[in-house]
Amino acid sequence: MEPILEVKDLTMDFGGLRALDHLDLEIDKGEIVALIGPNGAGKTTFFNCITGIYTPTEGDVVISPPGKKRERINGLKPNHVTKRGMARTFQNIRLFPSMTVLENVMIGRHCRTRSGIAGAVFRGPGTREEEQKVVDKSYEILEKMGLSRFVNELARNLAYGAQRRLEIARAMATEPFLILLDEPAAGMNPQETNELDQLILKIRDDEGISLLLIEHDMQLVMSLSDRIFVMDYGKKIAQGTPEEIKNNPVVIKAYLGEEIDA
């Protein structure tokens, strides 16, 4: 089986600074993969490169969505990447603060619906049906994410943990085959992190969506991930199962620094 996401030789230069250096990564269907590394290692840049926010300098990003043909997607705009089935969340929450929770999720349905200006003005049966479906589907997702009692609340009034979950819900509404989570547990208390753990597993098991996450919470990373990629200074320094990574001297060095003999 070929991987659903294949990144080869991905390089990103900002002027003279090489933020990503010939990075390789692949994700198989149904996998939860974590991307870890010290601050400034280039993890978020990697996300931005494969979701179209940046255009990588070199390399290939190839997706093979289940049931669809292989496609090289670097250089595509973010909305086209999302339409092809890769949705993401952001490190610093980027919800639509003065829209309601339901509307936030409905925005995720945008790329799966098609009614235009004429449809909006005349509101024919087709548009109304589509609109109803958008509402139903969005509500269904909110229920799954345990947010259904906040439907009509403004997104900015939600608690921090709920906002994080809403971002995931919004990403799910785009019907992705792969969700990229950028530090989903940042700022969460241990209980919330625990729930997030369950939630991510549920998304994978119930929806069959693969996940790639950047995370600093090692406990979460170790318990969730099937495989882990470790980055430092824009390079991949290690990859493997949680068990392998835990005992990898290179990783320990990157995180803790070298031991100096006196």
Place this chain on the structure above:
Amino acid sequence: MKIQDIKESFFIAAWLILLTFPIMVIRVNPIEDVIEWRWWNLVLVGTGSFIFSFVWRYLMHRREAGEKRKDSGDAGDIPPSQRLLRNPRFYVPALIVLGIFVLAFPFLFSAYQVNIMTTALIYVVLGLGLNIVVGLAGLLDLGYVAFYAVGAYSYALLNHHYGLGFWTVLPIGAFMGAMFGVLLGFPVLRLRGDYLAIVTLGFGEIIRLVLENWNEFSFGPSGIANIPRPGFFGIDFSLEASTRYIYFLMIAMALFTIFVVNRLQNSRIGRAWIALREDEIACQAMGIDKTKTKLTAFALGATWAGMVGVIFAAKTTFINPASFTFLESAIILSIVVLGGMGSIIGVIIGALVLILLPEYLRAFSEYRMLLFGAIMVIMMVFRPQGIVSGVRRTYQFKGKGDKAVKTRETVTQPAPTADHS
């Protein structure tokens, strides 16, 4: 209100008395060579500033209290004004009375009044059009009047050269507006905020300067005269009847605009506009085509200005570039901001207040701009969201969603743990 406040207000009054003492109290009379001491002015300045400062303080306290309430999460309640607007027992009779008044208006009042009202309605439509661009899509457009000019000149020129009638040009004007909207939209696709404002400002000025200086095309500053009024199946109207006719035309136009804008803002496209306003990057990452969404906002906003421009030319029968200065753009923008960005009722009220008030306050014409400025400052301090706030609260779609949701709420799984704070 505490003793502290009274003390501070007292101090401010004393300070102002001291400051204004030389000009307000002392007056030298050079003819009789005496100094007049106008103590009464001192009392007026003192009490006036004391009361003003006291009221200001009171309002500030109220605002802070309101913000605190919002922080603690009670803001979900609908404000009383909105509740009243939503209550059918209130708004049905109110709409009927308003409808009768609107229909009877031209027969009850003079042609002068009808003309003013027509102008106000023109600004209602302009405000609603700009509201799409500024209020919904969040693109600050300072050159909106350019599209208005495009519409007006479309009618004037097509009529002058080809003798096209009002009804033929009305859709052409709308189309021209939309075309120019797209034309402006393309170069500013990558711009945001201040930069966008500057470019749109420049665009507005370019259109005006072209019209002013390209004599062969637009007849320059002398403008175009004798533009025919709108016809009605070939019937010739008297001046008075024609004024009424345009008034009703504008009423129909305003209703049409309200209908379309209302439908748009509750649609898939309207949501995309709002998402674009809220967060451009997230909006794109959620699969919304930024280019398309921005261009439709510019084009649809400009369409209304184009159409109303045609009506404006037909109403005044004479146009020249002086009608399309930056001040007009600023007024239309003020209407949107003062009325409440993204709120249809707010924009209507804003237009009526900003256009009608100066007309009826002609007696105080010297102080007009002063009053205007003062109102703007006070509004921005105490009600930055405008007279009628928040598109979210008037979002009718939510109501429908509610129903779909409520029927299922009984089967909802156990509540999530995250507290709503």
